Amino acid sequence: MESTMKELREGAPVLEPKSNVGGGVEDVYGEDRATEDQFVTSWALSVASGVSLLRDPRYKKGLAFTERERDAHYLRGLLPPTVASQHLQEKKLLHNLRQYQLPLQKYIAIMDLRERNERLFYKLLIDNVEELLPLVYTPTVGEACQKYASIFRRPEGLFISLKERGKVLEALKNWPERSIQVVIVTDGERILGLGDLGCQGMGIPVGKLALYTALGGVRPSACLPVTIDVGTNNEDLLKDEFYIGLRQRRTTGQEYADLLHEFMNAVKQNYGEEVLLQFEDFANHNAFKLLAKYGTTHLVFNDDIQGTAAVVLAGLLAALKVAGGSLADHTFLFFGAGEAGTGIAELIALEMSKQAEASVEETRKNIWLVDSKAHRHEPVEDLLTAVKALKPTILIGSAGVGRAFTKEVIETMTSYIDRPLIMALSNPTSKSDGSPFHLVEYNSRVFVPGQANNAYVFPGFGLGLVISGSLRVHDQMLLAALEALASQVSPEDFEKGLIYPPLRNIRKISAQVAANVAEVDYDLGLATRLPRPGNVVEYAES
Ligand SMILES: NC(=O)C1=CN([C@@H]2O[C@H](COP(=O)(O)OP(=O)(O)OC[C@H]3O[C@@H](n4cnc5c(N)ncnc54)[C@H](OP(=O)(O)O)[C@@H]3O)[C@@H](O)[C@H]2O)C=CC1
Numbered sequence: 001m002e003s004t005m006k007e008l009r010e011g012a013p014v015l016e017p018k019s020n021v022g023g024g025v026e027d028v029y030g031e032d033r034a035t036e037d038q039f040v041t042s043w044a045l046s047v048a049s050g051v052s053l054l055r056d057p058r059y060k061k062g063l064a065f066t067e068r069e070r071d072a073h074y075l076r077g078l079l080p081p082t083v084a085s086q087h088l089q090e091k092k093l094l095h096n097l098r099q100y101q102l103p104l105q106k107y108i109a110i111m112d113l114r115e116r117n118e119r120l121f122y123k124l125l126i127d128n129v130e131e132l133l134p135l136v137y138t139p140t141v142g143e144a145c146q147k148y149a150s151i152f153r154r155p156e157g158l159f160i161s162l163k164e165r166g167k168v169l170e171a172l173k174n175w176p177e178r179s180i181q182v183v184i185v186t187d188g189e190r191i192l193g194l195g196d197l198g199c200q201g202m203g204i205p206v207g208k209l210a211l212y213t214a215l216g217g218v219r220p221s222a223c224l225p226v227t228i229d230v231g232t233n234n235e236d237l238l239k240d241e242f243y244i245g246l247r248q249r250r251t252t253g254q255e256y257a258d259l260l261h262e263f264m265n266a267v268k269q270n271y272g273e274e275v276l277l278q279f280e281d282f283a284n285h286n287a288f289k290l291l292a293k294y295g296t297t298h299l300v301f302n303d304d305i306q307g308t309a310a311v312v313l314a315g316l317l318a319a320l321k322v323a324g325g326s327l328a329d330h331t332f333l334f335f336g337a338g339e340a341g342t343g344i345a346e347l348i349a350l351e352m353s354k355q356a357e358a359s360v361e362e363t364r365k366n367i368w369l370v371d372s373k374a375h376r377h378e379p380v381e382d383l384l385t386a387v388k389a390l391k392p393t394i395l396i397g398s399a400g401v402g403r404a405f406t407k408e409v410i411e412t413m414t415s416y417i418d419r420p421l422i423m424a425l426s427n428p429t430s431k432s433d434g435s436p437f438h439l440v441e442y443n444s445r446v447f448v449p450g451q452a453n454n455a456y457v458f459p460g461f462g463l464g465l466v467i468s469g470s471l472r473v474h475d476q477m478l479l480a481a482l483e484a485l486a487s488q489v490s491p492e493d494f495e496k497g498l499i500y501p502p503l504r505n506i507r508k509i510s511a512q513v514a515a516n517v518a519e520v521d522y523d524l525g526l527a528t529r530l531p532r533p534g535n536v537v538e539y540a541e542s
Pocket residue numbers: 190191192193194283284303304305308335336337338339340341370371372373397398399400401425426427428431432435452453454455
């Protein structure tokens with residue numbers, strides 16, 4: 001004991017970065033085990049101790065510091081005598097959180113926890129994912145973005161505005177972490193279904209990256225949330241005296257492209273070829289262009305287009321296991337022909353062409369998309385007329401418009417098919433048919449509506465790219481990811497009418513998704529972390 005104490009006081013034993021399988025993902029900082037109730041060595045530039053340790057959100061444990069840690073880290077007298085387990089801290093926090101009436105109050109409380117005690121935040125999120133996901137993520141994060149200026153306490157993530165033109169690399173270098181593996185970037189123009197929230201869109205990359213850690217196991221310090229601020233066309237924000245972003249209308253054209261280009265190149269220059277850049281909540285007119293432009297030079301992934309597509313197709317494949325038949329037996333109608341709708345439609349067409357050995361052009365013929373103007377059909381007035389005319393057997397909502405799937409629409413579908421498949425994807429609740437949904441009790445039976453959300457795939461997908469050191473995203477990886485997700489739906493889930501596995505299993509699901517994605521990376525020769533691990537699932541789980 002004496003010698004251990006001495007060792008710790010004189011500086012904890014140096015952790016040798018282990019070159020474990022593939023290299024580059026070794027847990028030098030102990031973060032991968034961050035939620036375990038374990039002895040903490042507080043690595044910073046120097047070993048933090050005393051008051052500075054108690055104030056360090058990454059290493060502090062509050063009352064959970066053990067007697068041994070209190071001696072080793074000069075904490076004697078700075079804490080009350082009780083040593084509380086992490087489990088007890090978690091119980092107290094959950095109790096406190098449940099006292100708040102409003103979801104936004106809960107959001108503020110949980111994000112405050114993240115600022116105070118990162119380990120406890122992630123532990124809480126991991127253990128209570130079903131309860132807390134709607135706070136950290138959709139729908140509450142949408143409200144938080146709308147009210148971002150008024151609840152703003154301290155900056156989170158990196159803000160790259162037009163003021164940083166020519167200095168983007170400098171701004172990246174100001175970020176305290178060096179080993180970044182995942183960047184999520186938004187320009188705030190299409191935040192969920194809420195439209196242009198400008199600089200206040202930052203809540204989205206921050207929330208999604210919290211899920212990268214909690215759901216996908218990527219260490220927090222390797223995650224970088226970024227908001228590109230090129231102005232906003234939201235008149236209310238421009239008039240709001242508390243607005244935190246650039247007070248000008250959105251820059252477009254060359255100026256926009258130049259800032260994005262400088263950013264994309266600076267990220268690659270600073271963090272290397274294998275850094276994953278996830279585009280999130282860009283408006284339609286930029287999202288497809290950016291993905292096409294940078295898909296060949298960077299490791300980029302658009303969650304709204306690609307992640308959503310993988311999740312929805314996984315749900316369809318799972319549903320077909322119950323309903324029988326194949327994708328080709330169905331007529332698809334999308335309400336909303338944007339990033340989500342067309343992304344899903346294209347992936348369905350690709351999978352159908354694989355299954356039916358037909359051309360993608362041919363398989364697209366069973367898929368219809370409706371926006372506020374109709375196309376390749378006599379113009380139709382509304383969704384109901386479209387349903388009557390096309391008789392879809394699968395209806396997917398991705399228009400960001402609320403209350404569109406009326407009783408009449410559903411009843412029309414049930415008039416020609418016993419069990420239509422209906423997926424309401426739009427977010428958040430105020431702009432949708434209500435994802436996530438409440439339980440429904442009917443004829444003494446309780447129905448649990450599933451939530452088709454890209455959170456089922458992106459954390460595992462990103463982890464797969466990270467652990468294999470992928471250089472590019474390929475459609476085959478999306479197919480591999482969705483197959484992994486669909487395979488996780490158990491007979492018990494089907495029994496309950498579910499086509500997605502419960503979110504409480506999400507870390508296991510993410511590991512499976514990651515493993516499938518990494519396997520494709522290796523197969524396609526796009527992986528740089530060599531040698532290829534023997535058991536990729538175990539590797540992802542580790
Ligand atoms: N569940 C999930 O995982 C995901 C959900 N989403 C949600 O899906 C929604 C759409 O996102 P995204 O596709 O990226 O957005 P886009 O802006 O790219 O697309 C929206 C589409 O809806 C159409 N639309 C808008 N208003 C109407 C209307 N009144 N009637 C018919 N069509 C309409 C638009 O076309 P036009 O304006 O020309 O009519 C456009 O085709 C959002 O609510 C978003 O939050 C997105 C990604 C993932």
